[in-house]
Amino acid sequence: MSRSNRTLLELYELMMLTRTLDEVLGKHDGHWHGLEGEEAMIAGIYHGLRKSDVVAPHYRGAVSAALAKGADLRTIMAGCLGRSTSYHAGRHRSDICGPPEYGLIGLYAGSLGPPLGYAAGGALASKLDRRDDVAVGVFGDGTSSRGDCHEAMNMAAVLNLPMVFVCQNNQIAISTELKAGVGGRIVDRGPATGMPGVRVDGNDVLAVKDAMDEAVARARTGGGPTLIECQSYRVAGHFYSDAEDYRDPHEIERWREKDPVTRFRRLLVEQGVETADLLARTDARIGKDVQGAFDAALQDPVPDPRGLDPGSVYAEAAP
Amino acid sequence: MSRMTFQQAVVAAIHREMVRDRNVFVMGEDIGKFGGPLRSNAGLWDAFGAEGRVIDVPISESTFVGAGVGAAMQGKRPVVDLMFLEFLALVMQQFLDAGAMHYYSGGSQSVPLVVRAKFGVGPFHGHAYDHHSWLANMPGVKIVAPSNPADAHGLMVSAIRDNNPVLFLEHMALYHAGKAEVDPEAGEVVPLGKAAVARTGSDVTLVASGLMVKRALAAATTLQESGFSVEVVDLRTISPLDEATILASVRKTGRLVVLSEAIGRGSSVNDVIALAADRAFTALKAPIRKIAAPDIPTPFARELEKEYLPSEDLIVQTVRNLLHPA
């Protein structure tokens, strides 16, 4: 598929933004779940969705998903720092949970899997309303072992829901390698539940984007759900300060050489979309934006501890 | 005797039982070579991995806890690591079934299963939810919540030897927080269903478990300086409840304050209150007080989290007001 220069540059920026989050938030919080190596999947999946589409992102990449859907960088940063200015008012964490006002479904009680069911519900609501909005449910290879994942796919197929399932397969779950966590091929579960299954190179942002576009178009036009398996590798540790003594460092290095950001940058330069100089300037601007948003959020007020009001757990009655 | 952290004591207990009984095995996510998050199973792979008794499983909680139930039905003694208590909701049906099996089978079936879970506000920012109280509503299920390394060891040995499904709670603020003397080969082990009087006193009884015991003891020391004599009952086992120890203490002091790290609504400590109101009413000299987290989900911001948990100060204040009403 031929793409406009604008789309290509937007994809690049989303990848670079993702990389920069890692550097800024990872340095701040050792429990930040690193994104290195997965930038192409993350950009390709979340770029170009509507605000009214529902997205249940995989937690690794959830911040990029929120930003791609239009959430404000500084407000998200405040949410990673537990500031009162955040979307969650400091009550919850923005690194694993995006703002619902942008169609984001995150982890609330921390269990992987249930958000895929909530995303199916988002698709169901769209169908009931006869809208052409879609729902995107993203999960890791490890999360694919949850019953919720199997059940959501089966139900989406049975009800012909406007939904796209995407597996962000980075071949590991904490320390559990793909072969120890997943029997068979994830992509085969598409046809097994009654939907097309597509497998793409997760380090090729355009391959991911092409597969997404096709699946989203199918879902918008009543063609039902699709499963996309993106194959990549978790170059990052499970979290930023992970000692990673359970992995072969040579394997990590081999994948680091396949860095998707470098690969896409080279392609943009080779195809004359942008010069290396201008891309370096883009990188610097994004770096400044992210660091600036983080530094500003750091100065934001912390929540007032007297605000632990049990009354605030219930929504008001409709007027 | 040797000095161990809570985490080391739990692992030492499992190790001891795996040596003693070949039916004991461990199962969970990332518990093999990796040793489990927060070192929850450190060393077991080297000792028993080759025998196939340390089993890494996919992220399939309902099924691997279910498989623990099924293996226990066949006479195995699985120690399943759920990783975090937040995931308890995913395995409620399995606990409900397992708890009913002995009774419904007419007594022929037993389910010697231990499910371990880390929880609690601590250095690990996240996965703090304490939802153990859900299981207090399930007949046949035991709940164990140690407050220190020695009890963690003794109670784990007892839990593995017990013929019932046991939820074993491991508080993350206690997990690596200092070492204490543990006798890893003790002949007598801490029995399930038996509370401990962690400190004797005569003016008021504080009933707590886990981290709240630590805070209750600290508060008791502070109150001692003002001349208040505080007794602290460490439940150790939350189900079944050691009614005799609680009642004896309340009848002695005439005052009761219960502590809950979880929200107060539906909390397992409410049963302690009901017990005292029902069976020690005439001994009470003051209203029973409950100190619990407010009825909201555990908040994220450190400032909110700190305020959310019952603090030593709040315990001290509550006891002062009870003994010397303003």
Ligand SMILES: Cc1ncc(C[n+]2csc(CCOP(=O)(O)OP(=O)(O)O)c2C)c(N)n1
């Ligand atoms: C139901 C559930 N089980 C276990 C966990 C603990 N946990 C957090 S991240 C993780 C690994 C997830 O692996 P995967 O889905 O492959 O995502 P990745 O971390 O590789 O991006 C696990 C087991 C959880 N959050 N939820």
